[in-house]
Amino acid sequence: MRGLVPAGAACLLSLAASQTGHAAEIKTNPAISQAGYQAIFNQLSAEPLRYGGLSSIHTRRILVGLHQTGPGTVAGEMMRLDSAMRPVDAGPVSGTLTPTTSAQLSHCHLKVTLSDRDILLDGPCSATLLSGALTSHPRPSQLWSQVTNFISPDTSVSQYWLSRDTWQAAITPAPAP
Numbered sequence: 001m002r003g004l005v006p007a008g009a010a011c012l013l014s015l016a017a018s019q020t021g022h023a024a025e026i027k028t029n030p031a032i033s034q035a036g037y038q039a040i041f042n043q044l045s046a047e048p049l050r051y052g053g054l055s056s057i058h059t060r061r062i063l064v065g066l067h068q069t070g071p072g073t074v075a076g077e078m079m080r081l082d083s084a085m086r087p088v089d090a091g092p093v094s095g096t097l098t099p100t101t102s103a104q105l106s107h108c109h110l111k112v113t114l115s116d117r118d119i120l121l122d123g124p125c126s127a128t129l130l131s132g133a134l135t136s137h138p139r140p141s142q143l144w145s146q147v148t149n150f151i152s153p154d155t156s157v158s159q160y161w162l163s164r165d166t167w168q169a170a171i172t173p174a175p176a177p
Contacts, residue, residue, distance in 0.1 A: 032115075037079070037087040044077050045171075051130075052170025053162050059083035061170040064093060072096050078112045085173050089114050097125065108132070121160065134158045 032040070044050065047065030054061055060083065066076035074097065079090040095110030108125040111118060116139055123132010136156045 032087070032090060034087075037090060040077055040079055040090045041087075044079060047076050049074075049076070049164075050167045051162065051164045052167035054166060054170055059174075060088070061085070063167070063170055066093060072099055074110070081170075083174065091115070095121075123160075129164075130162045131160060134160045 041063070044063050044065035047067050049066040049068075051064045051066075052062060053064075061081040063079045063081070064076060066074045069075045074093075074095055076093045077090060078093050080088040082088050091112050091114040093110055093112050095108065097109070098107040105124040105126050108121065108123065108130060110121040112121070118137045118139070120135045120137070121130070121132060122135070123130070125131070134157070136158075
């Protein structure tokens, strides 16, 4: 069960990275200061279950740190970094996982809350892998957008496949060309 939580974290990060727009649209969340990002990174690094992912889309990096909060429940943090290791966004992670023996797959359901969207990760997981469907739910800010979103929710769906063994690669800067 303990190995399932880190795998879930890595999955969340990869999904979040794949659900964003083009590289030119990537901007740091103004609600989080540079010191705030450093504090989140420090917390991620201290979590007992750490996972990272490298996204092929715009060479982004995803970090997830989780800890168990009770039987079948986890909580932690997620952070997205751009190719230059600059923070793009961060947010809390919470979720559940179905207990199982280490030789079997479990079912994981995780939620990442970002400044502009919620990302749901749902699918099979094991001690070393997390995979399944990622659903991104943007939070509209304008009243008309809220009404439109209520009538026809704006969601995007993707697939994810992450390994907990990618933490070190995700926190290691790429060599200079």
